[in-house]
Amino acid sequence: MPLITEPHLDAPDSFYEALIEAHRDLTEAQSHALNARLVLLLANHIGQLDVLQQALAAARASGR
Template structure:
């Protein structure tokens, strides 16, 4: 399976609203914790190691030095 980076959300505005609502009332530490939990849940749902590595590389691109290639 390849990483799909094309727009693919069926209801993007509703998703964004729910994402913002998920953070409402949380301090920075709790907000980071809920983000981490969401990421891990979604990674588990995706499951494919290569797809997850592609997603990590894509997310990090332009933010910092590229991730080292996995052996």
């Protein structure tokens, strides 16, 4: 299954607001830990190693 890279969220602004709210009042370390837990939860939800590897490669490439 290919990684979906086109916009796919049905309510992107609402998700962004929820993400920002989840980080409110956290220390930098707590924020990093929240992100790590979120990544692992979403990876578990996706469940397909090939898709996760595509996502890792895409995220790494876009950060350069």
